[in-house]
Amino acid sequence: MTRYTVTTAIPYVNGRPHVGHALELVQTDVLARYRRQRGDAVRFQSGTDDNALKNVQGAEAAGVSVADYVAHGAERFAALGPALDVSFDDFIRTSSDPRHRPGVEKLWAACAARGDLYRKAYSGLYCVGCERFYDRTELTADGRCDEHGTAPELVEEENWFFRLSAYQDQLVDLVDSGRLRIEPASRRREVLAFLRAGLADFSASRSVARARGWGVPVPGDPGQVIYVWFDALANYITAPGYGTDPARFDQWWNGAERVHVIGKGIIRFHAVYWPAILLSAGLALPDTIFVHEYVTVDGAKISKSAGNAEDPADIAQRYGSDALRWWLLSEVAGSGDTDFTAARLVHRANEDLANNLGNLVNRTASMVHRYRGGVVPSGGDDNGEARALRHARAVAGSTIGEALADFDFRRAVEAVTAIGDAGNRYVEVVKPWDLAKGGDTERLDAVLAELVATGRDIAVHLAPFLPAAAERVALQCGLSTTDSLPQPRPVFPRLEVS
Numbered sequence: 001m002t003r004y005t006v007t008t009a010i011p012y013v014n015g016r017p018h019v020g021h022a023l024e025l026v027q028t029d030v031l032a033r034y035r036r037q038r039g040d041a042v043r044f045q046s047g048t049d050d051n052a053l054k055n056v057q058g059a060e061a062a063g064v065s066v067a068d069y070v071a072h073g074a075e076r077f078a079a080l081g082p083a084l085d086v087s088f089d090d091f092i093r094t095s096s097d098p099r100h101r102p103g104v105e106k107l108w109a110a111c112a113a114r115g116d117l118y119r120k121a122y123s124g125l126y127c128v129g130c131e132r133f134y135d136r137t138e139l140t141a142d143g144r145c146d147e148h149g150t151a152p153e154l155v156e157e158e159n160w161f162f163r164l165s166a167y168q169d170q171l172v173d174l175v176d177s178g179r180l181r182i183e184p185a186s187r188r189r190e191v192l193a194f195l196r197a198g199l200a201d202f203s204a205s206r207s208v209a210r211a212r213g214w215g216v217p218v219p220g221d222p223g224q225v226i227y228v229w230f231d232a233l234a235n236y237i238t239a240p241g242y243g244t245d246p247a248r249f250d251q252w253w254n255g256a257e258r259v260h261v262i263g264k265g266i267i268r269f270h271a272v273y274w275p276a277i278l279l280s281a282g283l284a285l286p287d288t289i290f291v292h293e294y295v296t297v298d299g300a301k302i303s304k305s306a307g308n309a310e311d312p313a314d315i316a317q318r319y320g321s322d323a324l325r326w327w328l329l330s331e332v333a334g335s336g337d338t339d340f341t342a343a344r345l346v347h348r349a350n351e352d353l354a355n356n357l358g359n360l361v362n363r364t365a366s367m368v369h370r371y372r373g374g375v376v377p378s379g380g381d382d383n384g385e386a387r388a389l390r391h392a393r394a395v396a397g398s399t400i401g402e403a404l405a406d407f408d409f410r411r412a413v414e415a416v417t418a419i420g421d422a423g424n425r426y427v428e429v430v431k432p433w434d435l436a437k438g439g440d441t442e443r444l445d446a447v448l449a450e451l452v453a454t455g456r457d458i459a460v461h462l463a464p465f466l467p468a469a470a471e472r473v474a475l476q477c478g479l480s481t482t483d484s485l486p487q488p489r490p491v492f493p494r495l496e497v498s
């Protein structure tokens with residue numbers, strides 16, 4: 001049996017979830033659901049990064065304890081699972097999950113034993129938003145972080161450093177050879193260029209004072225707390241059992257295909273720091289890192305100050321999780337940012353779901369009721385008119401498989417809409433109503449059977465993308481029930497911007 005472990009990044013909980021988080025969750029969910037449908041054993045992991053310094057600052061600003069603050073924030077992210085039909089198997093919270101700390105300590109000890117952690121006095125410019133140090137050359141002309149638009153603070157202290165520089169050649173070789181696959185190729189080239197420019201060791205701890213006592217203490221050095229990225233990245237192995245459950249870890253990390261889905265802003269941590277830490281600790285690396293772009297909202301980068309960070313749970317409440325998922329999968333580009341507007345979501349849902357797939361399923365069920373009392377005839381149509389439809393049905397499975405192997409979600413969902421297009425054209429060409437009028441019973445049976453089989457195919461192929469809608473289509477077309485169809489009811493509502 002093939003085992004497949006797929007993860008999202010774990011967001012900081014100091015902000016509210018926005019549509020960018022929904023993109024990552026839905027993309028990862030599609031990969032998980034598709035592999036489950038194929039019969040693989042799947043572990044889909046998400047969670048929250050509770051130990052970041054900005055959570056501490058957020059709690060201070062809100063006047064509550066850090067533990068309460070992160071628990072409340074994490075709930076909003078966990079709630080995206082049911083709201084967006086996202087099928088996590090595991091959701092780890094790094095501050096409270098009993099699996100996390102022992103694994104982080106073990107990881108630290110393994111890197112220390114390799115001689116890759118050392119103490120050094122240091123001063124640098126630290127952006128709390130990014131949780132990283134910046135060189136002056138990496139900042140804007142007026143000395144601000146490009147991601148947050150804020151000026152980093154000068155930090156001077158003695159920290160533990162991780163010997164990243166020792167892994168440059170190995171990392172170049174791994175990425176260049178594709179043994180560590182980074183998708184899309186433009187991101188792989190970006191990582192290679194960064195690696196080849198030379199790697200500096202990074203600070204892997206901070207003083208307890210600067211961390212306000214929050215986070216995992218450095219083993220054997222209680223004055224220091226493990227740097228939040230070292231801690232956060234470890235979630236990928238602590239959740240499957242590193243440091244707590246060796247048998248489970250062996251199954252779901254060592255014995256599984258390992259895929260990380262992340263946003264472009266954190267590629268360096270995942271494609272450089274994380275593999276180096278794993279190499280140092282003698283652990284298996286991820287097989288693939290897929291990097292998605294950003295979603296902007298009404299033309300602007302999503303941010304608290306822009307006031308455009310609408311909770312995707314609210315969007316799903318208003319328009320349905322199917323419509324939101326469909327927009328994320330069918331319109332978000334693999335390169336370059338994509339702008340979200342409610343009007344675009346509504347347009348896409350009406351065009352592809354209500355007018356195309358929904359229309360085909362609905363007219364099929366209606367005709368089976370009108371002409372055959374709801375009972376599906378047996379057989380199918382092997383006349384020439386059905387050729388294009390049969391082709392669309394025949395290639396959909398392999399097209400979806402190939403597209404998802406390339407993380408091309410748009411191409412994958414297009415294979416489903418192509419069936420709808422071909423099906424609706426087929427209805428227009430064969431005109432079942434004329435066959436009924438002309439008393440051509442045999443041909444009408446063949447056409448109706450062909451259309452019902454098409455609807456059932458749509459239900460199967462749609463399932464990884466729109467699980468809730470796929471169930472409605474399956475029910476309407478009598479998939480795995482009987483050959484007597486329920487009364488036709490629209491499977492997709494027509495939406496309006498509200």
Ligand SMILES: [Zn+2]
Nearest residue numbers: 127130145148
């Ligand atoms: Zn920043």
